[in-house]
Amino acid sequence: MRLFTFQRAAEVSEAIAAAPGAAFLAGGTNLVDLMKIEVLNPERVLDISRLQLREIAVRDGGLQIGALASNTAVAEHEEVRRRAPALSEALLSGASPQLRNSATVGGNLMQRTRCAYYRDLATRCNKRQPGTGCDAIGGWTRMHAILGTSESCIAAHPSDMCVALYALDAAVRVRGPSGERELPVSDLHLLPGDHPEMEFALGPSDLIVSVRVPLNDLAARSRYVKVRDRQSYAFALASCAAAVQAPGGVVRLARFALGGVGTKPWRVPQAESWMQGRPASRETFTRAAEMALQGARPHRDNAFKVELAKRTAVRALMLSAGAQA
Numbered sequence: 001m002r003l004f005t006f007q008r009a010a011e012v013s014e015a016i017a018a019a020p021g022a023a024f025l026a027g028g029t030n031l032v033d034l035m036k037i038e039v040l041n042p043e044r045v046l047d048i049s050r051l052q053l054r055e056i057a058v059r060d061g062g063l064q065i066g067a068l069a070s071n072t073a074v075a076e077h078e079e080v081r082r083r084a085p086a087l088s089e090a091l092l093s094g095a096s097p098q099l100r101n102s103a104t105v106g107g108n109l110m111q112r113t114r115c116a117y118y119r120d121l122a123t124r125c126n127k128r129q130p131g132t133g134c135d136a137i138g139g140w141t142r143m144h145a146i147l148g149t150s151e152s153c154i155a156a157h158p159s160d161m162c163v164a165l166y167a168l169d170a171a172v173r174v175r176g177p178s179g180e181r182e183l184p185v186s187d188l189h190l191l192p193g194d195h196p197e198m199e200f201a202l203g204p205s206d207l208i209v210s211v212r213v214p215l216n217d218l219a220a221r222s223r224y225v226k227v228r229d230r231q232s233y234a235f236a237l238a239s240c241a242a243a244v245q246a247p248g249g250v251v252r253l254a255r256f257a258l259g260g261v262g263t264k265p266w267r268v269p270q271a272e273s274w275m276q277g278r279p280a281s282r283e284t285f286t287r288a289a290e291m292a293l294q295g296a297r298p299h300r301d302n303a304f305k306v307e308l309a310k311r312t313a314v315r316a317l318m319l320s321a322g323a324q325a
Contacts, residue, residue, distance in 0.1 A: 001035050001036050001038065002035075002038065002041050004035075004041075004042055004043055004044060004045050005043065005044045005045070006044075006045050006047065007022070007044060007045070007046050007047065008046075008047040008050065009046055009047065009048050009050075009051065010050060010051075011051070012051055012053070012175060012207065012209060015046060015048050015051065015207055016175060016176060016177060016205050016206075016207055017205075018044075018046055019046065019204060019205040019206075019207065020204050020205055021042075021043060021044055021204075022042060022043075022044035022045065022046040023040065023042035023044070023045050023046065024046055024048050024106075024110075024207065025045050025046060025047045025048065025049065026048055026049055026067075026068055026104040026106055026107045027049070027070070027102040027103045027104045027107050028102065028107075029095075029099050029102050029103045029107065030103075030107060030110075030111045030112060031045075031107075034112060034119070037119060037121070038121065039118065039119055039121070039128060040112075048068070048207070049068065051068060052066075053066035053067045053068040053069075053106075053209055053210065054066045054068045054069045054070075054073070055069070056069050056073060056074060056077050056079075056080070058079050058083075058215065061214065061215060061216075062212045062213060062214050062215055063079065063080065063083070063084060063212065063213040063214075063215055064210055064211075064212055065105050065210060065211045065212075065213070066105070066209070066210050067104060067105055067106030067109075067207075067208045067209050067210055067211070068104050068105070068106060069104065069105050070100065070101055070102065070103065070104060070105075071091045071094065071095065071099075071100040071101075071103045071104070071105070071108060071161065072091075072097070072100040072101045074087065074088070074091055074105060075087075075088045075091035075092050075100065076088070079215075082220070083215045083219060083220050084164075084168055084213055084215065084219045084220070084222060085220070085222055085223065085224075086164040086167060086168065086219075086222030086223055086224040086241045086242070086243065087161065087164045087165065087168065087213065087222075087224075089164070089223065089224035090160040090161050090163060090164035090224040090226075090239075090241060091160065091161050091164075093160055093224065093226045093239075094108075094159070094160035094161060095233055096232070096233045099233075105161070105211055106207075106208040106209075108159055108161045108162065109159070109161075109162060109165075109172065109185070109188065109208060109211070110200065110208070111158060111159055112127075112158075112199070113127065113155040113156065113157065113158055114143070114156075114158045114235055115127075115136060115143070115144065115155035115156070116136075116140070116143070117134070117135045117136045117139065117155075118155060123135040123139075126152045126153055126192075126196045126197065127153060127155060127192075127196045127197050127199070128197075130195065130196075130197045134152060134153055134154065134196075136153075136154050136155065137151075137154055137299070140301055141154065141299040141300060141301040141302045142301040142302050143156060143235065143237075143302070144156050144299065144301075144302055145157070145261060145262050145263045146261050146262075146293075146296040146297055146298045146299075146302055146303075146305050146306060146309075147258070147261050147262040147263070147266045147293070147295065147296055147297075148191050148192070148262045148263035148264055148266065149192070149263055149297050150191070150192045150193050150194065150196070150263075151194075152192055152193070152194055152195070152196050153192035153196035153263065154263070154299065155192070155196070155263060156235075156260060156261070156262065156263065157189065157259070157262060157263055157264045157265060158235055159259070159265070160224070160226060160236065160239060160259060162185065162189070162259075162264075162265045163224070163239055163240070163241045163257050163258070163259035163265045164222070164224055164241040164257075165185045165211065165213065165265075166185060166186055166241070166257035166265040166267050167222065167241035167242060167243055167255045167256055167257040167267065168213050168214065168219050168222060168241070168243065168255070169184070169213075169214055169255065170184075170185045170211055170212060170213045170214075171183065171184055171185060171211070171212045172184075172185050172188050172208055172210075172211055172212075173208070173209050173210045173211070173212065174202060174206050174207065174208055174209065175206070175207050175209050176202075176203055176205050176206040176207065177203075177205050180209070182212070183201065185211070186264075186265075186267065187201055188200060188201055188202070189201075189264035189265070190264070191263055191264060192263050217245060218243045218244075218245050218253055218255065219243060221243055221244060221245060221320050221321075221322075222241060222242065222243035222255075222320060223241070223242055223243075223316050223319040223320045224239065224240070224241045224242075224316065225239060225240050225242075225312055225315050225316040225319065226238075226239040226259070226260075226312075227239065227260075227308060227312050235260065236259050236260030237260050237305065237308060238258065238259070238260045238261055238305055238308045238309040238312040239258065239259035239260050239312060240256055240257065240258050240259070240309075240312045240313040240315070240316035240317075241256065241257050241259070241316065242254070242255070242256040242313070242316035242317045242319070242320045243255045243256070243320055244256075244275075244280065244317055244320040244321040246280035246321045246322070246323070249279060249280050249281075249323075250277065250278070250279060250280065251275045251276055251277065251278055251279070251280050251284065251321070252276065253276065254272050254275045254276070254288070254317070255267075255272055256271075256272065256288070256292070256313060256316060256317060258292060258309055258312075258313060260305070260309070261293075261296075261305050261309045266292065267292075268291060268292040268294075270291060271288040271289075271291035271292045272288070274287070274288060274291060275288050280318075280321040280322075280323045281323060282314060282318065282323070285313070285314045285317040285318060285321075285323075286310065286314050288313070288317070289309070289310040289311075289313035289314050289317075290310060292309075292310075292313060293306055293309055293310055296309075
């Protein structure tokens with residue numbers, strides 16, 4: 001780890017004013033790791049952990065979650081478990097208890113890929129050093145993405161929480177030098193394209209202050225399914241957050257997002273709308289999953305993810321719909 005200047009902000013406005021050229025430090029579960037191995041080398045680190053952004057509350061028909069609320073606090077919150085269970089399930093599957101106690105919602109939204117090549121300074125990585133190439137392409141790709149990839153990057157998005165937030169139509173509130181704005185969480189993460197180093201639709205002084213999750217009957221039926229190499233603390237090979245309303249066994253409304261397979265959490269609205277008015281059955285959900293995986297570009301070691309992701313999506317959709325196996 002290289003030398004850096006450490007600052008602490010007491011107010012959101014102070015953090016925004018001091019932000020240019022600095023890395024925000026909240027729980028530190030991602031930033032500190034990357035600084036230790038010198039993948040990230042900020043000259044200044046701005047500690048925002050004492051800002052008053054930890055509230056979790058139900059307000060105006062939605063769940064308001066402060067950016068500094070811990071993953072544990074959100075996962076175990078009674079209203080989250082009751083009214084947006086996929087979010088709780090995703091967080092509980094995402095890390096060890098020790099990490100969940102430290103990790104924050106804002107940090108989870110902004111976490112960097114766990115691509116082995118990104119973390120290895122001896123390899124070429126366009127995220128780490130733009131324009132140098134991508135050694136993952138043609139390398140070991142078992143944990144890499146099959147959706148949303150480009151010729152510059154195939155790194156998979158690592159978050160479980162974000163997959164649930166995509167399926168639940170969450171929005172992110174951001175504050176910056178020009179004021180406060182809200183954007184759909186699906187607009188926060190950028191596809192790699194030719195510039196995989198550009199990962200977020202935020203300016204250098206923008207700070208995530210909260211997340212809003214709409215609370216409705218659909219969210220209350222949501223479920224999260226994750227497939228991984230081991231039950232304890234492993235990143236997803238494939239995951240799915242699903243929410244289905246199916247009164248009388250017919251799909252009225254459906255949402256689902258895939259994780260572990262995309263360069264960002266992957267949601268296909270066309271597949272969701274196609275299910276409306278159709279039986280809440282394995283056949284319907286299988287076809288929707290196939291639609292969601294159209295355009296997949298697997299590599300040698302991760303071709304299995306196409307079928308695995310389909311089956312994971314079907315399982316999550318059936319659980320949410322209460323359909324018979």
